[in-house]
Amino acid sequence: MDDQEEQDDELLALESIYDETVLSTIKDTDDKGGQFTACPHLPEKFYIQSEPLNKGNVESGLHKIQHLPPIVIHFQLPTNYPSIAPPHFTLTCKWLTHNQLSSLCQRLDELWEENKGMVILFTWINFLQEELFDFLQLSSPLDIRNIVISHNSSKNEENNLFDSRCIQDIVSQDLLLMAILDYNKQMKADIFERSMFLCSVCFIEKQGTNCICFMDCDHVFCKECMRDYFVIQISDGNVQNLICPHDKCQSEAHPSQVKALVPDDIYKRYDDLLLKSSLDTMMDIMYCPRRLCQCPVLLDRENNIGRCPSCQFVFCHLCKLVYHGLSPCRIKAAELNKLKEEYENADDEGKKFLEKKYGRRIIHQAIEESITREWLDNYTKPCPACGTSIQKIDGCNKMTCMKCRNYFCWLCGDSLSRSNPYSHFNMDGPCRNQLFQGMGEEEFDFEGDEFGEFEL
Incomplete structure (x- = not known):
């Protein structure tokens, strides 16, 4: 040859x-x-x-x-x-x-x-x-x-x-x-796409081109199962729970993997919630209080002030109302009650975080306001005319508001006639003959219906 x-x-x-x-x-x-x-x-x-x-x-x-x-x-x-x-x-x-x-x-x-x-x-x-x-x-x-x-x-x-x-x-x-x-990454991707994998969710063997691999743990699942899993979690707002489904594994899906699988509208929701959850952990960032704005704002904590870069709203970061300088904050009761519950349910680290975020004065105000609100709910009723909280210490169920002088029924909360307030207790209804209902026998030692009906 x-x-x-x-x-x-x-x-x-x-x-x-x-x-x-x-x-x-x-x-x-x-x-x-x-x-x-x-x-x-x-x-x-x-x-x-x-x-x-x-x-x-x-x-x-x-x-x-x-x-x-x-x-x-x-x-x-x-x-x-x-x-x-x-x-x-x-x-x-x-x-x-x-x-x-x-x-x-x-x-x-x-x-x-x-x-x-x-x-x-x-x-x-x-x-x-x-x-x-x-x-x-x-x-x-x-x-x-x-x-x-x-x-x-x-x-x-x-x-x-x-x-x-x-x-x-x-x-x-x-x-x-x-x-x-870069070469190592490309080769790993090429080999992965040519290989076959068994999805431990649907138990079907599929080629790598139809699978995804969690980057931190290398566990592999098919794209179809992961797409459904991601969509459900994101729709429920659980953007921090896109973890590997493998037993006891805590590896998180990379945002690029999520984007490649879910529809655009679902990914936008995921991206927005992920940004919000990240900003929520930052001490000097909060959202503009205006409902139609909600732009992230960098706070000046030394002066308790925030200025929205989008709508230019200047506000107090403690009460989220228009900036009021050195005047005391006015925080809504619902927000104080929510803050009080969050503070009481938090661990030591969580309480320290809330104290740094809102200040101890606001935390104590939230606790005091909650205690006051609870007492008012249990022992007072609002005047139907002006809303002032009224406590009934003794006497009959015809109440007089000391602020607006309005008469009202302690039992049903309705306003009473200015000329004849007691007629309410003679009329057909749940309050008939109930003028003295709830009063102790030590105050009135009457029996039967001696005071059943009367004209005033």
Whole structure:
């Protein structure tokens, strides 16, 4: 078999082993060659070490990855290969230094010398995929902090420090980390989409293109089940509960995953509620009290003032009414009662948060107002004319408001005639003959219906 036949057979054999995403070949008679993308196999737990994101914490520079950008070998087969000459080649890589690439070139040359006269491409490819880490003595964490140097300087060219067949395919050191992380992310996504997964909600096996993976825990569920789950939770306002359905797992869905699954109107509600829940935890942010505005407002807590950037409403952040300067706050009873219940049901941390948010004076006012309101509800009734709270200490059920002098019935709350208020208790109805109902016997020792009906 002559060189041309051996070259054709070798390329055909490689094409039968590797798909077109890994190997591409050129079979022209005068220019045979191609390129191979070699992805070295990494250990299960593999990290790269970059410059720390937080200079006070070295651990912030560690990044766990599953895939490194490939080493690409471009090869061209001379007419007298494999009988006499080896293939011409170049090596391209982002995360290896020029010294390391030069060592690899030298090793490929050695492999050719050891197998001279035989086809060598498969041996080279197998070495780059399986033996590269051991040959270069690389391990986790892989230090990438000083990979790219000024290898184009005249000093390096004069001393021929690097093999001319080496190509470091990265512009600068600053771009290396992002290039590695982006490649790792893309490869994980590609592999995920080609794989099959069993959804533990509907128990149907589906391809990765029809599934989502929770980023923090790697639990996988089908998109259809998660779409229904997300829509129900968001519709109920539970935007903080979009957690992984796996038993005892607390991983949260990423907003991008939610957006990809739910309708636009549901995602808008999710986004608004998520923003609101975040703002609610911020001490210096509250919403404009105007019902038609509700724009987030940055507060000046020192002066208890807020100015809405949207409607320009200036308000007191304690009572949410128009700013009143040094005058005491006037807070609605319903809001004070709600604040009092929230404060009493909170734990120690929650109480401290509310005290910082509203101030102790408002908290104490809420508690006192609630106690006062509870007493008034239990022991007084409002005047039907002016609303003043009236307490009945003794006497009959014909009441006189000391503020507006209105007469009213203590039993039913109706206003009574100014000229003959007692006639109400002689008329047919629930209050008939009930003028003294509820009074103790120690006040009136009358029996029967001695005071049943009378004219005044």
